[in-house]
Amino acid sequence: MLRSGQQRSAQQRAGLPGWAFAPAALGAAFVVLPLVAVVVKVDWAAFPALVTSDASLAALRLSLVTASCSTAVCLLLGVPLALVLARCSFPGLRLLRSLVLVPLVLPPVVGGIALLYTFGRQGLLGSSLEVLGLRIAFSTAAVVIAQAFVAMPFLVLSLEGALRGRGTRYEQVAATLGASPSIVLRRVTLPLVLPGLASGTVLAFARSLGEFGATLTFAGSLQGVTRTLPLEVYLQRESDARGAVALSLVLVVVAVVVIVVTRGRRTEGV
Amino acid sequence: MRRLRLVALAVAGTAALLLSGCASSTPTGTASSTTTTPAGSPSSSSLVSxxxxxxxxxxxxxxxxxxxxxxxxxxxxxxxxxxxxxxxxxxxxxxxxxxxxxxxxxxxxxxxxxxxxxxxxxxxxxxxxTNVLTIVTPPGNPKGVATFADLAESGTALVVCAPQVPCGAATERVEKATGVTLTPVSEESSVTDVLTKVESGEADAGLVYVTDARGAAGKVTEVTFPESSGAVNTxxxxxxxxxxxxxxxxxxxxxxxxxxxxxxxxxxxxxxx
Incomplete structure (x- = not known):
């Protein structure tokens, strides 16, 4: 009796059964509470000093530089890839799409091992690179490679989704009016999917910024060269928990900003 | 009605699974952990625990x-x-x-x-x-590292532990004692990370504990150095x-x-x- 009464009032409120609200609140608390815990744990008096220490600033600078570079790599390679996946049809396309998305679900440490055996000194490409005098391991380039590897699927996925959602009507019209494929791409296709491209780019940047496992496995950890913010947090935790918490808060804030930006884009765009 | 009950059951079931899953890792959760200690044998009580x-x-x-x-x-x-x-x-x-x-x-x-x-x-x-540090290199020691001072040579890609962890603290003590300043290509968070980077051939040399080097015998070559006695971990x-x-x-x-x-x-x- 009570149940049906609750259900009716819930349906009046939101079209949802009443029992859904308790677990929903629990689920929300489950996600939000740990973030609150970080904020509560921050030593505010020492916060400015902690996030502006040499090690922290070096890590912050390196993170911003590498995440920007890897986002650029994702754009250069990921946009054409998404176009091919969305607009072409050839045997093996579905398999290719699945493979491209693998880093999305792969544990990052596995990605790191895979990269090590590709670009490492004794890896598939490593020995050829060594002949050319290029040493990837333990360099900033290794960090960028690791980040681009894990971040690219985010860009490809959101851009491909946007492309498929838009269809090819306008492009066909443009083509019949005599526009070359390059002009169609530049003047019609990309402007149409700009919101999807933008949110994909922000997601890829955020994922790059948060990359940890593959970097640790593949690139090593040295201040100013390969030790990005997440690696700095991991190391500071060993000796100075307050520093680790302060830097964690910085990353939480970045994450919140990214979500706000991408959600905003999505609701106004698509 | 029936569906609702089913969902409630599923939710309760999942919650129970989650809780029991968490509890099974804590030894306090095991009901059979009663220590029946007979009054007669105080010191050898472990035999019946x-x-x-x-x-x-x-x-x-x-x-x-x-x-x-x-x-x-x-x-x-x-x-x-x-x-x-x-x-x-x-x-x-x-x-x-x-x-x-x-x-x-x-x-x-x-x-x-x-x-x-x-x-x-x-x-x-x-x-x-106790444990002391030792040098490890990929099998055969391709860079010919022979002494602690050799690790400071610029052509040698050296990996060590970060000073924040015990093996890195020991590395710092040896550096101070010998006056040799190392320029590693990476400072890892654990000694096993150092070892794997040497095993995989990415690094030319690494500083790990003697016991880690023994455990990886065959996959790395060990180069002992006398200065290691300056930093003994207990x-x-x-x-x-x-x-x-x-x-x-x-x-x-x-x-x-x-x-x-x-x-x-x-x-x-x-x-x-």
Whole structure:
């Protein structure tokens, strides 16, 4: 009796059964509470000093530089890839799409091992690179490679989704009016999917910024060269928990900003 | 109605699964962990104790403690020894935050001191082993590293532990003692990370514990250096006050520090305390 009464009032409120609200609140608390815990744990008096220490600033600078570079790599390679996946049809396309998305679900440490055996000194490409005098391991380039590897699927996925959602009507019209494929791409296709491209780019940047496992496995950890913010947090935790918490808060804030930006884009765009 | 009940059942079931899943990792959850100690035998009470003993031990103790755990189980019927191997500072933090551990074995004094200062040990820590650093190179030592000073050569890609972790602190002490300034290409968070980078051939040389080098014999070449004696890490062990198995915890700590423990540790390359 009570149940049906609750259900009716819930349906009046939101079209949802009443029992859904308790677990929903629990689920929300489950996600939000740990973030609150970080904020509560921050030593505010020492916060400015902690996030502006040499090690922290070096890590912050390196993170911003590498995440920007890897986002650029994702754009250069990921946009054409998404176009091919969305607009072409050839045997093996579905398999290719699945493979491209693998880093999305792969544990990052596995990605790191895979990269090590590709670009490492004794890896598939490593020995050829060594002949050319290029040493990837333990360099900033290794960090960028690791980040681009894990971040690219985010860009490809959101851009491909946007492309498929838009269809090819306008492009066909443009083509019949005599526009070359390059002009169609530049003047019609990309402007149409700009919101999807933008949110994909922000997601890829955020994922790059948060990359940890593959970097640790593949690139090593040295201040100013390969030790990005997440690696700095991991190391500071060993000796100075307050520093680790302060830097964690910085990353939480970045994450919140990214979500706000991408959600905003999505609701106004698509 | 029926569907609602089904969903409620599923939710309850999932919650129960989650809870039991979490509980199974804590030894306190095992109902059979009653220690039936007869009044007659106070010191050898362990012989009749049953249940799960949870040991938090430094990562460098993995192979030796796994062996010792198996031997301890054989000598104590009904006892199940489980381990959590990780960096000593990680383990100390976990214990301070209420992790369910019966015994703590640290790779250095500093992290044991944290636990002692927090009032979480049931008895004074006992040193049971020592460890020193050694140089490891990929098999065959392609860069021809022969001395500690060779590690500072610019063409040698050197990987060490970060100063924040025990093996890195030891590396810093050797640097200070020898006056050699190292320029590593990477400072790793754990000694195993250093080892894997040398094993995979990414690094030309690494500084790890003697015991790690022995454990990876065949995959790396060991180059000992006399200056290593300037930084000896002492491993202490202590039963914890929050132990679900206080008697077993004391027995295990004594077992590790005793002759049986000594034999296994020595075979792996650990020094006497």
């Amino acid at each position: 049953t249940g799960t003993l949870t040991v938090f031990a430094a990562a460098s103790l993995k192979s030796t403690f796994t062996t010792l755990g198996e031997q301890f189980e054989k000598a104590h019927a009904g006892v199940d020894v489980t381990f959590s191997f990780a960096g000593s500072s990680d383990l100390a933090t976990q214990i301070q935050n209420g992790a369910p551990a019966d015994v703590f074995a640290s790779a250095d004094q500093a992290n044991m001191t944290k636990v002692v200062d927090a009032g979480l040990t049931a008895a004074a820590p006992v040193p049971f082993a 491993y202490p062990i202590a039963p914890l006050s929050g132990a679900a198995q206080p008697e077993l915890a004391k027995d295990f700590a004594a077992y590790v520090a005793g002759p049986d423990g000594r034999a296994v540790l020595q075979a792996a390359g650990f020094g006497a305390p």
